[in-house]
Amino acid sequence: MRIAVIGAGAVGSSVVELAGEYGHDVTAFADSRSAAVDAEGLDVDAVLDRKRTDGIVGDADLEDALSGPYDVLVEATPVTLGDAEPGMTHVEAALTRDRHVVLANKGPVAERYGDVRELEADSEGRVLFEATVGGAMPVLSTIADVGADHITAVRGVLNGTVNFVLSRMAAEGLDYEHVLAEAQDLGVAETDPSFDVEGTDTALKGVILANVLSEDREYTLDDAEVDGIVDIPGSVLELAREDGRTVRLIVEVREGEVRVGPRLVPENAALAPTGTYNTVQFETEHAGQLNVSGLGAGGPETASAILADVGRLDRS
Amino acid sequence: MSDSQNDIRAYTLRLELVDEPGELLRSLHPIADNGGNLLSIFHERGNVTPRGHIPVEVDIEATPDRFEKIVDALHEADINVVQAGTERYSEALTIVLSGHVIETDLSDTLERIQASANATVTDVSLSAPEGTADTSSARLQIAAESGATGSVLEGVREVAAEKDLRLIEPLTTEGDR
Structure with missing residues (x-):
C-alpha cells in the first residue's frame, strides 16, 4: 500500500520509519508547516533527518500531500476537541478521493463519529482507528471479532x-x-x-x-x-x-x-x-x-497498531 | 475477583435460652468472639416456649467460614440453636472518601449512608496524616443487600457530592450479565 502520513510527531514519524518493514511505501509525509511527496516512495531516512535537523519534512505543503499519490491516509496530528479540526478536514480530503483513512488522532471518532461514518458511507474508502484506543493493544479488532x-x-x-x-x-x-x-x-x-x-x-x-x-x-x-x-x-x-x-x-x-x-x-x-x-x-x-x-502509548507501539490497520485494508 | 474476606452475608440465628440471669449475654459471646457482626437482637421475654425457654432471634453478619465457627461455638457453650440460616445475601462494598471527612461530620455521613438504602457500614478506617482539620480520608466497608449495590452507591454519591467529598468507588460488576 502507498501511505500518506499527516502529522510528524512521535507516532507519525514511527509510522514513516516502520512502514517499509511492513511492506508499504510512504509516498507523502506532512507536518503542520511542510510536506514531502514522492509517488515512487520517499527516502525515509532523508525525510526524518530533515525533520530532526531543519524542523521541516520537505519543500512541498500539506495540500500537496493530501492531494498526492496514496492508497491510505494516516492521520496522526494532535487531538483537538470540539470540531476535531484540522483532523476532520484531512479525513474528508481522503474519503472524497475514495482513499482509505487510518486514524491515530482520537478527535474525529470521539467528537464527530457520525460525520466520519457518513463520509465513509459515501466513499469507496474505509476508516479504521485501532490506534486510538489502547495504543498497541488489539482493542477495536477484538470488538470486531467478538x-x-x-x-x-x-x-x-x-x-x-x-x-x-x-x-x-x-x-x-x-x-x-x-x-x-x-x-x-x-x-x-x-x-x-x-x-x-x-x-x-x-x-x-x-x-x-x-x-x-x-x-x-x-x-x-x-x-x-x-x-x-x-x-x-x-x-x-x-x-x-x-x-x-x-x-x-x-x-x-x-x-x-x-x-x-x-x-x-x-x-x-x-x-x-x-x-x-x-x-x-x-x-x-x-x-x-x-x-x-x-x-497503550509510545511511537513505535502506536505505529504497530496503525500498520495493523493498513494491513487489514490491504487484505480486504 | 471474589475473596472470602468480602463474602459477608447476613444470617438469622434463632436461639432458645434458659430463663436465668446472664444467659443472653452468654449467648452473644460466641458470636463476638468469632468475628460476627451483631445487627439486631429480638428478645421475646413474654413468649416462653412449652419447655420454659425464651426464644431469641439474633441477626448477624459474618463470612460463611465465621458463621460456621459461631454455630459450633454456640453448641459448645450449650446454647440451644433452633435455626441457623441465611436470611438474605449481602454484598460487601468498599469505598474511600477523601476531603474534609472529619469536619463535615463523619458520623452524620455514616448515618446517612445507612439510612439512604438497605446498607450497614461494617468497618471504618481513618487516615488523617495532616491532622483532623486538613484533608483526611476514610475507608468504609458497607454491607448492602444483594442486588442493591447500585442504589447504595447512588446514595453514597449524593452524600459525597453534598459534603464536597471525593469518592473513590469500587468497581462493581452488578448488572453485567
Whole structure:
C-alpha cells in the first residue's frame, strides 16, 4: 500500500520509519508547516533527518500531500476537541478521493463519529482507528471479532501517565505532586499533564468504545461523566493498600453510559496493571471475561497498531 | 475477583435460652468472639416456649467460614440453636472518601449512608496524616443487600457530592450479565 502520513510527531514519524518493514511505501509525509511527496516512495531516512535537523519534512505543503499519490491516509496530528479540526478536514480530503483513512488522532471518532461514518458511507474508502484506543493493544479488532452485540460491558485502564502516577504513589507512599514531577522528568508525563490527569484522554477512548459498541447513538466527550486524579491524596492509596486494594483510573462503558473515575480494585486484579501498562476488560455474553493488556502509548507501539490497520485494508 | 474476606452475608440465628440471669449475654459471646457482626437482637421475654425457654432471634453478619465457627461455638457453650440460616445475601462494598471527612461530620455521613438504602457500614478506617482539620480520608466497608449495590452507591454519591467529598468507588460488576 502507498501511505500518506499527516502529522510528524512521535507516532507519525514511527509510522514513516516502520512502514517499509511492513511492506508499504510512504509516498507523502506532512507536518503542520511542510510536506514531502514522492509517488515512487520517499527516502525515509532523508525525510526524518530533515525533520530532526531543519524542523521541516520537505519543500512541498500539506495540500500537496493530501492531494498526492496514496492508497491510505494516516492521520496522526494532535487531538483537538470540539470540531476535531484540522483532523476532520484531512479525513474528508481522503474519503472524497475514495482513499482509505487510518486514524491515530482520537478527535474525529470521539467528537464527530457520525460525520466520519457518513463520509465513509459515501466513499469507496474505509476508516479504521485501532490506534486510538489502547495504543498497541488489539482493542477495536477484538470488538470486531467478538461482535459488539455480544459485549455487555467494557472497562479499561487506558492512560499510561495516570497509571504510572497511581502505581508510584501506592508503591512508594509518595504524594501526588512529587510523583507527577518525577513523571515529567522521565518524559512519562507532558509538561502540561492536564489532558491525562483530568481524565480527558481516558474519557475520549471510552467515548470511542461507546461509539463502536452502540448501533444507534452517537457519543461525544459531553456524554461522558469524567473525574480525574488531580491532587488525589496519598492517604487514599494508603487506605486502599491496607485493605489489599489499590486505586486505578478506570473508564467503564456499560448500559449506554461512559464513566471515568478513580476506582478501588483488588491489588492483583487484571484491572490493576502497574507502571505505564494498559488493560482493557470485556464482559462478553458467551465467553466470560476477556482481558487485553499491553503498552497503550509510545511511537513505535502506536505505529504497530496503525500498520495493523493498513494491513487489514490491504487484505480486504 | 471474589475473596472470602468480602463474602459477608447476613444470617438469622434463632436461639432458645434458659430463663436465668446472664444467659443472653452468654449467648452473644460466641458470636463476638468469632468475628460476627451483631445487627439486631429480638428478645421475646413474654413468649416462653412449652419447655420454659425464651426464644431469641439474633441477626448477624459474618463470612460463611465465621458463621460456621459461631454455630459450633454456640453448641459448645450449650446454647440451644433452633435455626441457623441465611436470611438474605449481602454484598460487601468498599469505598474511600477523601476531603474534609472529619469536619463535615463523619458520623452524620455514616448515618446517612445507612439510612439512604438497605446498607450497614461494617468497618471504618481513618487516615488523617495532616491532622483532623486538613484533608483526611476514610475507608468504609458497607454491607448492602444483594442486588442493591447500585442504589447504595447512588446514595453514597449524593452524600459525597453534598459534603464536597471525593469518592473513590469500587468497581462493581452488578448488572453485567
